Amino acid sequence: QQQVKQSPQSLIVQKGGISIINCAYENTAFDYFPWYQQFPGKGPALLIAIRPDVSEKKEGRFTISFNKSAKQFSLHIMDSQPGDSATYFCAAGVFGGSARQLTFGSGTQLTVLP
Amino acid sequence: DAGVIQSPRHEVTEMGQEVTLRCKPISGHDYLFWYRQTMMRGLELLIYFNNNVPIDDSGMPEDRFSAKMPNASFSTLKIQPSEPRDSAVYFCASSLFLAGGVGELFFGEGSRLTVL
Numbered sequence: 001q002q003q004v005k006q007s008p009q010s011l012i013v014q015k016g017g018i019s020i021i022n023c024a025y026e027n028t029a030f031d032y033f034p035w036y037q038q039f040p041g042k043g044p045a046l047l048i049a050i051r052p053d054v055s056e057k058k059e060g061r062f063t064i065s066f067n068k069s070a071k072q073f074s075l076h077i078m079d080s081q082p083g084d085s086a087t088y089f090c091a092a093g094v095f096g097g098s099a100r101q102l103t104f105g106s107g108t109q110l111t112v113l114p
Numbered sequence: 115d116a117g118v119i120q121s122p123r124h125e126v127t128e129m130g131q132e133v134t135l136r137c138k139p140i141s142g143h144d145y146l147f148w149y150r151q152t153m154m155r156g157l158e159l160l161i162y163f164n165n166n167v168p169i170d171d172s173g174m175p176e177d178r179f180s181a182k183m184p185n186a187s188f189s190t191l192k193i194q195p196s197e198p199r200d201s202a203v204y205f206c207a208s209s210l211f212l213a214g215g216v217g218e219l220f221f222g223e224g225s226r227l228t229v230l
Contacts, residue, residue, distance in 0.1 A: 036219075043118070043205050043221025044157070089157060101170070102219065106156040 006105025019077040021108045023090035032095035038087045080112045118222035126228045132194040137206030149205040196229045
């Protein structure tokens with residue numbers, strides 16, 4: 001019930017295209033959904049996060065869409081750039097809970113071709 | 115702030131040897147996490163501390179793994195004896211508790227361990 005399933009495992013997009021990464025969760029107690037971005041040789045870094053009181057959150061070219069009834073959320077990268085090439089992890093956790101754990105998805109390796 | 119600092123960045127050792135990975139969290143952060151990253155299993159939480167106290171070590175794979183946090187600015191992850199299947203990138207991360215919120219996880223750059 002703690003699992004977060006992420007797809008696709010890898011994604012290749014042309015420059016200027018839209019990248020879409022999907023995640024699904026089972027635990028209905030999850031109410032905090034961040035996305036982390038990891039460049040080669042670096043640790044993951046927080047990119048954007050959403051709580052289920054909104055269905056969408058946008059920051060620049062990055063948008064999270066959230067579907068509470070389906071227990072799914074996705075990351076959309078508009079106008080994808082070669083500099084966006086990285087591994088993206090979705091995660092889920094409990095907002096304000098006593099446990100400070102996040103359950104991470106398996107990651108998506110995004111390659112944006114020039 | 116310099117961020118989360120991990121050492122060594124790379125470690126190559128032989129099976130059976132002891133390995134010690136080190137982490138300095140961001141000053142003022144009250145949570146520290148150790149993660150392991152592999153292609154097969156992704157990011158796995160091994161253990162986390164709150165105010166230097168281990169809270170949940172259920173992710174530690176075996177008794178060969180141990181972690182300590184003697185003070186707020188230092189933590190170690192030790193593997194003894196090491197085995198080839200321990201080869202992975204080990205990340206340390208820290209965060210600050212936010213009342214009514216979830217503190218952002220700040221990761222170090224990782225320690226890449228290769229056990230021959």
